[in-house]
Amino acid sequence: MSERLLFLTGHLAFPRLERMVAGFGETARDWRIHDIGVKVAALMTQEIIQRRLPRPVEADRVILPGRCRADLDALAREFGVPFERGPEEIADLPAYLGHGGRAPDLSRHDMRIFAEIVDASKMTVDEVVAKALVLQRGGADVIDLGCLPDTPFDHMEETIAALKANGLKVSVDSANVSELERAARAGVDHLLSLDEETLRILPDNSSVVPILVPRPHGDLDSLQRAARIAHRRGISAILDPILDPIHFGFAASIARYVELRAREPEAEIMMGTGNLTELTDADSGGVTAAMLGICSELNIRHLLTVQVSPHTRRTLQEHDAARRLMYAARADRALPKGYSDALLQLHDRRPYAATPLEIAELARELRDSNFRIDTTQDGVHIYAKRFHHVAGDAMSLFPHLGVEHDGAHAFYLGTELMKAEIAFKLGKRYRQDEPLDFGAAVDINEEDATRFKEMGHTMRKAGEGRAEDASDT
Template identity: 45%
Template sequence: MNKTPKENILFLTGKLAQKRLERILKEMAPTEFTYEIRNIGVSVAALMTAQMIARRITNIEHIDRVIVPGLCRGDLSKLSDEIGVPCVRGTIDMKDIPTFFGRDCKPVDLSKHEVKIFAEIVDAPMVDIDVILKRAEKYRQDGADVIDIGCLPDTPFPHLEDVVKELHQAGFKVSVDSLNEDELLRGGKAGADFLLSLKESTLWIADEVSSTPILIPDKHTDMKSLFNSIEKFSAKGRPFFADPILDPVHFGFTKSIIRYHELREAYPDIKIMMGIGNLTELTEADTTGINAILFGLISEMHLNAVLATQVSAHCRSAIREADIARRIFYSARQDNSLPKGLSGSLLGMHERRPFQYNTSEIQEFYEDVRDPSYRIQVNENGIHVYNRDGICMRENPFDIFPELELIQDDAPHAFYMGVELARAQIALQLGKKYMQDEELDWGASSSKRTDEQKKDDLQATHNMREMRKQSNDYKSEGSTLKARKKNKKK
């Protein structure tokens, strides 16, 4: 018996995406189709148009179907007629191609990274050891690898040695951060794993202790002195990091980035640290975006460590953001891909696909509902509230409330609807995904609630519903859209 020949599919792509597309299709083997991949002369696949394809595509007599990028613009039915082969849009994200063909997607691996995070406790001389240990544990949970003990100018630090000892006993790697030679020496002799920072004039401290130093220029921007320190310390055969110092915006930021690039070009194999606090702390903007761009630079230059701080109120999640950023950019670089579709954790304010259903689809959901419980959904048109008896759509919860006509003294239900409609309004305003009975996802900007906490929230919702049912005043039809409709008929 002759086997049915496999479908021969032509995948069209751009230069930047071609290698990744090849890898994804190869990992899908064996496939129920044969395929070819063609770059039709664009760098970015999303810039492809139907008209462009019609002009450039040739030799397709043996092709059964053409799959174009999901963001390709133009009339594909017209294109299909012009070239004589069916053309369809594929997925927007290449990682979803296996799903397009009914396969399970390969899970994103964010377990690996190559950047060490030093988290600084900037006021260590001013606080007790118990406070330092508590803060260190928080930083460790957020992703810190090393706890950096920040010393303060002209401020005594009598418990420095005890801090190093207690942190070590609690399982932390420790660095001592000071420009005071005595404090660096004390920290090193106490067993600190790292010393921030040594200059060409203070390299002698490294001969007295076993700590790994971070080397900086003798004077700001003096790369010659940093290079001298690198050469001298390399001759010792001991590990070190070099840091040419990142400057704030308008105070040398661009030139400081260039210095990092020059350092990496001059020394491809040494370990380099970047202190990112001068940008996150001294720029009044959400740190998720700042960290994303910084770790993009860090990834391209193959830097090995960052020094992160959480001093300003707007930097309260900077360490957690640095942790996810190092993983996202490492995974993207290893996959030779853009840092997209790997995690939404750095999208605190917005989401890539916030609205799951259009208005006609929500209308279909409404038509299938057979009970009085309210459903709430959000799309670009507004907040949709419905149950078996009716549906309304508004942008403002204050405009929705009169439509509901909740029965008097139904505090649990009013509270519940208030919470959910407030969440829905925020989701509509910011472009975030809303799921009824779930908190909005703020990514790395907020601590993740545990499964147990989520269960408690759902149980509280259930309890409120039970309270309503047990109330003497409870009448299901009195708190539904149906009651409003009845009143209008009277």
């Protein structure tokens, strides 16, 4: 028997939810929907559920609308089954349920991110530590200290000690062998980059794990020789055939990664993506997804990232999101699709939560005069009791609103309508009183999100009656 799911909803959403659940086919044969007796699903409260949900609940899980604020633990104790908060929009239900009827598990990954601080030698110890902690919060597993040519790094040892004291893994990246020797003596975890000649700076059975590169560039034979030397000397190593920029050997370098994996099926391999993300004028999220897809196929488990150009300022977070996405999809033997929206930064796969007809039906049913704002494929909708207008831009809607003499309400509606216009033009999901979701491109600030909701609640209360007045104009 498949898992028994029970969905709680309201009158307006029931038919649409019923059609969507039916679309799951055989997977949904033991799924049921219960109309809790409110018109709008988001209005159901914990008390309403406790009064109106029949007992016993014959389900393995009960899924509530995402906007329902009921105490899930209290409901689970009372009814004896787990309650969980589903997506806010019915359109997002398939992605939420994921493969096998459960939300995707994005907690797992098998790739380590080395985040380079390229100008560490020009920074103070405190500045390096502060930046490293930010990188760690963004997903970095190893902090890579970049050394610069002709720039002394006199405080390298002190910097390494400070990072280690903060519980961080550390690597040093230098073309200067003497700097690499100092870093090894200071207790780093990794050295970038050694070859079959410079590997001699490490003693036998060293605990330092070097990243080995070919010398000359592109020579996989030399890289394999270095790997064999490291193995004979009891040194664990990571191999990096080097990713080259577009038009400077990019395609050939991808081929080298494929060939190296064929030659060395068990080797640990690194890919440094900075030559692509930093040196290509394209949003880095999609680039990162494609490159980590290659890494996932080739079992490349070590990534070197750089964030120097302003257009790559979120590359670290994108790598973290991509490694989780690829792991989940590979574990399911599936396409990396329908697991996460973190890398859908400009355009959403499902930008509209409702159709124009559904919005029109909802507008006809409304019995209060608070403005609601939504987007569909035909534009931005603003509607309330006996009021409904749609346009492709916010300015075209303003003359219909009747808020010329209500500054606070006009400010609120202007903010929301411009946000809705941006979402409509980009193909992003718009949710009233919530920030637009740009995935890994922007941190989610819970404090700002709460302020959005509070401002929306205050403005709607202050504007009660405004839409009814506007409908008479």
